[in-house]
Amino acid sequence: MAERTANEPRPFKVVIVGAGRIGIALALQLREAPEFELLLADPTEPGRRRARPLALPFAEADPAHAADLDRVLAEADAVIAALPSPATPMVAAAARRRGCHYLDLGDDGAALEAVRNEAHAASGCFVAQCGISPGLVSGLVLDLAARCEGKPDIEVRIGGLPQAPSGRLGYGLIWDVDATLREYTRASLALIDGREAELAPLSQVSPLSLEGRDYEVFVSGTIPATLRRRLAGTIGNLTSHTIRYPGHADQMAFLLDELKLRERVYLLRNLFLNALPEIADDRLLISITATPRGAASGDGADFLREVEPLTIDGVSIGAMRRTAASHVAAVLDLLRLGLIGKPGLLAQEDIPLALLRDNRFLAWFFGAAAEAARPIAVGAPR
Numbered sequence: 181m182a183e184r185t186a187n188e189p190r191p192f193k194v195v196i197v198g199a200g201r202i203g204i205a206l207a208l209q210l211r212e213a214p215e216f217e218l219l220l221a222d223p224t225e226p227g228r229r230r231a232r233p234l235a236l237p238f239a240e241a242d243p244a245h246a247a248d249l250d251r252v253l254a255e256a257d258a259v260i261a262a263l264p265s266p267a268t269p270m271v272a273a274a275a276r277r278r279g280c281h282y283l284d285l286g287d288d289g290a291a292l293e294a295v296r297n298e299a300h301a302a303s304g305c306f307v308a309q310c311g312i313s314p315g316l317v318s319g320l321v322l323d324l325a326a327r328c329e330g331k332p333d334i335e336v337r338i339g340g341l342p343q344a345p346s347g348r349l350g351y352g353l354i355w356d357v358d359a360t361l362r363e364y365t366r367a368s369l370a371l372i373d374g375r376e377a378e379l380a381p382l383s384q385v386s387p388l389s390l391e392g393r394d395y396e397v398f399v400s401g402t403i404p405a406t407l408r409r410r411l412a413g414t415i416g417n418l419t420s421h422t423i424r425y426p427g428h429a430d431q432m433a434f435l436l437d438e439l440k441l442r443e444r445v446y447l448l449r450n451l452f453l454n455a456l457p458e459i460a461d462d463r464l465l466i467s468i469t470a471t472p473r474g475a476a477s478g479d480g481a482d483f484l485r486e487v488e489p490l491t492i493d494g495v496s497i498g499a500m501r502r503t504a505a506s507h508v509a510a511v512l513d514l515l516r517l518g519l520i521g522k523p524g525l526l527a528q529e530d531i532p533l534a535l536l537r538d539n540r541f542l543a544w545f546f547g548a549a550a551e552a553a554r555p556i557a558v559g560a561p562r
Contacts, residue, residue: 182552191217192450192516195252197243197271198262199236201228202285202496204504206262207236209541215510218273221252223546234493240475243267249274256280258512264358268308269294276302281515283508285311287359287402299525306525307511313338313420314404316545317468319482319533321407322472323413327481331374333416337388337397337467338495339423342459349432350425352459355500357452361445363422364432369402371418376408379419382436385429389466390484398429406527416473423465461489464499487543509541 192215193420198204199222218229220231223242233239241248243263253259253274258281260282261271265286272295286292292308297496325332340354379399388395400422406516411418415478435451436442464487471480472540487499497505514520514535537546 185514191215192512193255194512195217195219195221195256195259197221197241197249197252197259198496199224199238201230201551202501202504203227203260203262204230204234204236204495205497206260206499206508208234208495208497209322209505209509211236212492213513213540219252219256223248230390232496235335244269245507246270246274246277250277251312253278253280260284260508261286261528262511264356265289265291267291269298272298274307275304275306275358276542279303279394281487281512281521282306282308282408283310283511284308285315285504286509289316289362293543294349296525299514303523304516305521305523307515307520307531308329308525309404309528310508310511311405312464312507313401313464314407315504315528316507317459317466318404318407318528319531320466320468320519321470322529323416323533324468324481324483325411328470328472328551330472330474331414331416332470332472332480334468335421336401336403336419337421337423337465337469339395339397339402339465340462340498341395341423341425342457345425346457346459348427349456350428352457353452354459354461354462354498357449358420360450361449363402363512365436366402368398368420369397369405369408370420371403371408371415373416374411374413376412382429382432384421388423388467390465391486393479394426395423395465396426396429397423403561404528407529408527410527423467460496460498462500463488464496464503474514496562503545504533506542506545507536510536510539513539540557 184394199220219237221239223243239252241252248403259275261284263269268284268286269419276298277414339411342352346352370377380399385398388397401420403420441448469482480511490497490502536542
């Protein structure tokens with residue numbers, strides 16, 4: 181980091197709670213910007229081992245201990261909970277106590293409600309659900325909806341994949357296993373005919389062709405509640421789908437239903453952790469289409485992006501973590517600049533997409549190639 185003169189403002193102090201792969205990815209990105217001062221906080225030896233060779237500032241702090249969090253958040257401007265969703269409320273409570281901004285990469289559920297409750301009494305800005313989906317996808321959906329007349333149907337398709345299919349599942353350990361299994365076993369919350377609806381996970385399996393490669397898509401994941409409320413009644417359908425290599429859904433149906441692991445998800449979790457390969461060089465595919473009802477073929481708007489891994493300081497940052505960390509860094513930068521940041525909860529769709537598109541941390545994602553001018557072939561569900 182470059183040395184500062186006495187006239188320069190103090191750096192924006194950021195504490196990242198959690199020195200896992202996403203926490204490290206974010207720290208490496210922020211270290212490139214001298215306006216930030218960062219600290220990694222983690223109670224584990226694996227976290228220390230990840231931070232030490234990279235010379236990243238590190239403090240032992242257990243997010244389950246309020247005193248630990250209060251200590252590392254002293255004089256912090258912002259804290260990021262780079263932790264599994266169930267652990268985020270503890271960090272949110274500390275952010276409320278210390279009066280700093282709060283960000284996380286959580287998903288919908290009980291933890292999000294707890295974070296929202298903390299935000300009601302917060303003097304800082306609370307930005308939950310950063311990352312890809314939920315996160316960046318909200319602004320992309322709003323942008324596409326605004327480009328279409330009438331009430332379009334919008335399909336969100338996202339997938340983190342190995343570079344090539346691996347095993348019968350064609351998959352590996354790329355993101356949080358618990359989050360993946362939640363998406364595969366919980367109802368997908370969507371809008372159907374402009375109204376709230378629940379769709380069965382792993383349903384509506386369809387072939388998908390993107391740039392000459394074959395995939396499949398199926399219902400999985402959830403459209404964030406704030407985005408559903410924003411668009412209810414103004415669009416037709418808004419659904420969430422996962423992209424995988426062909427055959428994945430059938431294999432998952434075998435495991436969940438025929439082997440009855442749906443009732444024993446903890447067993448499936450252990451199987452995944454012990455049997456699936458660790459994928460460090462994943463590919464991220466994002467395909468979002470907005471089609472006005474009754475429109476002629478070719479009408480509508482779409483967004484297509486494929487992201488590859490990145491190497492920073494000799495560390496390979498997978499595509500999903502690269503994109504999620506870039507989104508968090510961009511939101512932090514907007515908070516630092518005062519372009520967003522009113523006290524309380526800030527929904528992702530309330531962050532103007534133009535600000536994210538122009539931000540130095542995320543501008544790479546919005547290259548000319550991101551605007552999909554290429555054909556997207558989707559087959560009928562089976």
